Amino acid sequence: GFRYALEQVRIIFPDLDTERLGKADALNQIVDGRLVPFTLPEGQ
Numbered sequence: 001g002f003r004y005a006l007e008q009v010r011i012i013f014p015d016l017d018t019e020r021l022g023k024a025d026a027l028n029q030i031v032d033g034r035l036v037p038f039t040l041p042e043g044q
Contacts, residue, residue, distance in 0.1 A: 002026040
């Protein structure tokens with residue numbers, strides 16, 4: 001699934017910073033242009 005997609009991105013874009021790409025995770029969310037751990041909204 002997700003890891004396989006990341007491997008494809010690494011092959012298609014070999015010049016990408018692999019350390020930064022490694023921070024991608026299916027459980028992260030984007031907040032104000034930054035990756036942060038996913039959290040449930042308050043009250044849920």
